[in-house]
Amino acid sequence: MSSTPEAILAQLQETGSAYAEKKPGAREQLLNLAYSLISSLELPSEAIQRMGWAEPARAAHCRIAVDLGLFESLKESSDPGISGKDLAAKADADETLIGTFLRSLPGIRVTILIRTKARTLKHLASMNIVAETGDDKYVGTPLSNALTEPKYRDGIIYTYDVAGPSFRGLPGYLKSIKYALPTKLTDGPFQAAHKTDLPFFAWLDQNPPYLEVFNNYMSAYRAGKPSWVDQGFYPISERLVEGFNSNAGGNDVLLVDVGGGLGHDIRELKEKHPSLPGKIILQDRPEVISAISGGDIFEPIAHDFFTPQPIKEARAYYLHSVLHDWGDDDCVRILKQLQPAMKPGYSRLLVNEIIVPDRSPTWPVTSMDQLVFVLGAMGERTEAHWESILARAGFRIVHIYSYEMGSESLIEAELV
Numbered sequence: 095m096s097s098t099p100e101a102i103l104a105q106l107q108e109t110g111s112a113y114a115e116k117k118p119g120a121r122e123q124l125l126n127l128a129y130s131l132i133s134s135l136e137l138p139s140e141a142i143q144r145m146g147w148a149e150p151a152r153a154a155h156c157r158i159a160v161d162l163g164l165f166e167s168l169k170e171s172s173d174p175g176i177s178g179k180d181l182a183a184k185a186d187a188d189e190t191l192i193g194t195f196l197r198s199l200p201g202i203r204v205t206i207l208i209r210t211k212a213r214t215l216k217h218l219a220s221m222n223i224v225a226e227t228g229d230d231k232y233v234g235t236p237l238s239n240a241l242t243e244p245k246y247r248d249g250i251i252y253t254y255d256v257a258g259p260s261f262r263g264l265p266g267y268l269k270s271i272k273y274a275l276p277t278k279l280t281d282g283p284f285q286a287a288h289k290t291d292l293p294f295f296a297w298l299d300q301n302p303p304y305l306e307v308f309n310n311y312m313s314a315y316r317a318g319k320p321s322w323v324d325q326g327f328y329p330i331s332e333r334l335v336e337g338f339n340s341n342a343g344g345n346d347v348l349l350v351d352v353g354g355g356l357g358h359d360i361r362e363l364k365e366k367h368p369s370l371p372g373k374i375i376l377q378d379r380p381e382v383i384s385a386i387s388g389g390d391i392f393e394p395i396a397h398d399f400f401t402p403q404p405i406k407e408a409r410a411y412y413l414h415s416v417l418h419d420w421g422d423d424d425c426v427r428i429l430k431q432l433q434p435a436m437k438p439g440y441s442r443l444l445v446n447e448i449i450v451p452d453r454s455p456t457w458p459v460t461s462m463d464q465l466v467f468v469l470g471a472m473g474e475r476t477e478a479h480w481e482s483i484l485a486r487a488g489f490r491i492v493h494i495y496s497y498e499m500g501s502e503s504l505i506e507a508e509l510v
């Protein structure tokens with residue numbers, strides 16, 4: 095549905111009041127309205143300019159800024175800021191690209207000094223990544239300062255170097271296979287773009303720098319958004335702590351995070367619920383587990399989730415953004431490996447995934463669907479689709495927990 099700018103402005107005002115009252119979902123709603131306002135105001139020529147040049151240039155220069163440490167330099171010199179010339183010198187880069195450049199015009203008898211602008215910084219400032227505060231003076235913004243943190247910085251590297259080529263190559267790839275639907279983990283847009291036969295995770299293992307940026311970015315791509323461990327989302331005390339039997343199977347395990355990456359979800363869980371009883375286990379591939387230092391609040395175990403689950407009778411088995419990387423048959427295989435370990439009537443299965451609504455999914459949902467498509471030829475699923483996969487694996491949905499304007503839901507399921 096397209097609205098007029100006037101109608102969107104009225105909604106913005108209304109939602110602005112909800113935002114001021116800190117109503118759940120108001121921030122996300124405001125963002126959606128702001129994007130709608132741009133679409134309603136923008137000319138087609140401006141839309142093409144933005145999508146075709148301005149945003150690709152922004153992405154490229156963010157990637158360059160990461161390589162040159164520009165965001166770090168801007169953060170260090172927060173007050174009073176730094177000149178482009180000094181930034182260029184620190185980065186050992188040509189001043190025309192980064193800094194201010196004085197030169198004489200050839201063919202003119204009197205030497206005239208003209209200024210060629212710091213082109214990287216100018217574009218990043220015009221796109222609100224950094225700020226230009228004076229004549230050849232730049233400072234960081236909350237965003238560019240955040241991009242110095244490894245988890246966000248690695249998001250720039252990962253999205254540009256790993257996912258980027260798959261998106262750029264998608265039109266040509268789909269044309270080459272006559273617009274058939276790719277469904278194989280070993281033969282899709284990712285393999286065509288990166289000229290490999292390896293599935294995504296095996297490719298990461300062969301490219302350790304990208305394995306590291308992927309693992310770091312996993313803790314960032316939903317940072318700050320509503321999480322299942324937040325108050326008002328999933329009733330952790332009622333559903334996990336009450337009835338927790340610390341002697342179940344002699345294991346004393348409250349939760350097993352299956353395919354949990356570096357353990358960021360567990361850290362968040364323990365930070366927000368410091369007095370949880372029992373042990374928490376983190377499982378992932380050996381290549382990931384070996385990168386974990388100090389498993390202080392959880393026990394890291396290398397485990398292939400296509401093999402039988404070794405931790406018996408835990409209160410909960412939790413899978414976050416794991417199943418969306420796999421086709422239906424593989425999801426059933428992964429879930430069936432949990433079944434024998436689960437205690438009927440006690441163990442809960444928690445699946446934290448996007449559930450695509452039948453109507454008007456938001457861009458965080460549709461773009462994640464596109465991301466898993468270009469990386470693994472997979473796709474996000476509707477509620478009916480999840481229900482059918484769980485049923486095939488011998489599970490029944492107990493309840494689906496969601497949050498106002500959140501992209502991900504928590505599906506609680508039990509053995510049939």
Ligand SMILES: C[S@@+](CC[C@H](N)C(=O)[O-])C[C@H]1O[C@@H](n2cnc3c(N)ncnc32)[C@H](O)[C@@H]1O
Nearest residue numbers: 312353354355378379382397398399414415416
């Ligand atoms: C998309 S990431 C999700 C990570 C984490 N759960 C999160 O939500 O941030 C998928 C995870 O599954 C892990 N994984 C892939 N294949 C696996 C396997 N066969 N056994 C165990 N873990 C695997 C990957 O290493 C990765 O950490």
